[in-house]
Amino acid sequence: MSTEQQRIDDAVAAAAAATTDAMNDSERYGVLYDHGLAWVNFPEGCGGLGVSTSLREYAAQQVAEAGLRTPPRGSNTIGFGMAAPTIVTYGTAEQKLILRDIYTLDTIFCQLFSEPGAGSDLAAVATRAVRNGDGFRVTGQKVWTSGAQNADMAILVARTDPSVPKHQGLSYFLLDMHAPGVEVRGLRQITGEAEFNEVFLTDVEVPEANLLGELGQGWKVANTTLNNERVAIGGGTPREGGMIGVVAGAWRANPEYRDPLLHDELVRLWVEVEVARMMGERLSQKLAAGQPGPEGSGAKLSFARNNHELTGLELQMTGVDGLRYDTYAMRRPSEYSMIGRIPGYRYLRAKGNSIEGGTSEIIRNIISERVLGLPGEHRVDKDVAFKDLPK
Incomplete structure (x- = not known):
């Protein structure tokens, strides 16, 4: 030992x-x-x-x-x-x-990053945090905020200096979700549930003590969050955990599902998920030596792709029964889980896996540029002050 x-x-x-x-x-x-x-x-x-x-x-x-x-x-x-x-x-x-x-679950967090005009391009956030005495006054709109209806605090990226290029003018804050000026509105999803929200911030007072990192360091701090988010989403699943456990378990427990034409597909996906699991183990070992790098994007991309295919395979296995749905009534769940739900829900909810935590398209760009070392996309706004960019 x-x-x-x-x-x-x-x-x-x-x-x-x-x-x-x-x-x-x-x-x-x-x-x-x-x-x-x-x-x-x-x-x-x-x-x-x-x-x-x-x-x-x-x-x-x-x-x-x-x-x-x-x-x-x-x-x-x-x-x-x-x-x-x-x-x-x-x-x-x-x-x-x-x-x-x-x-201890006494303080529940949500994430105020994406905006209607700055989802995939996080550095383009327009929410402003303006100096106000010993703190900041924050005004703007965020969207796709998971669990905001239950949150006590938020991690927030806002623009503190529009006179510099967009990546340089951001700061990172801890925001009280119960503060005056915070309004949360649910966004109904294809599943009928409203896990996500849009959040409106109107002159919300944030004390100086809630600035995380240095002023103007928001992009650097946010990348730590995003890298951890992608590892959290895509890594750390035990063998036959998550959707592969659900689908493989259903195959074993229900002989009527065992269509020979689907067997090879199930085995292929089992191998894909096992490769992703081992990649997650490697990420954990890298994390031990410091912060996770862009490789976490690969884990997140694999997670989304595998979930899409596994939930589709589950519907093929279950046939007509898998198409039945319990209710589309508006619901506000306290937590998100695909385990213990019906196949139809899982199939619909898995579509969101390719959006949350960074869209699959952006993730592929990160992998190509920061992992494979391929040339980056041409960015005409890289050295232009945010205030001078066309809106």
């Missing part, structure tokens, strides 16, 4: 000894955080032990074997996968205090 594994074992034993039956869920999660078992690769004092990222799975196994309850990450997806890694990288000591509330 390595020294790092021993540290994890000691932390698990201490957390188990400190947990009582009288505690509520938030208190139980807080014990895990305080003993460094929230994100074991994070520094001590930030919910971690400072150990290798590759030991996260080992830590999760030890926590489970000790009978300790962990928070459902789907209830705070943005907080766990995007806000926390960004805050621990760029946050002040005071800002890092919110990490505990993220883990």
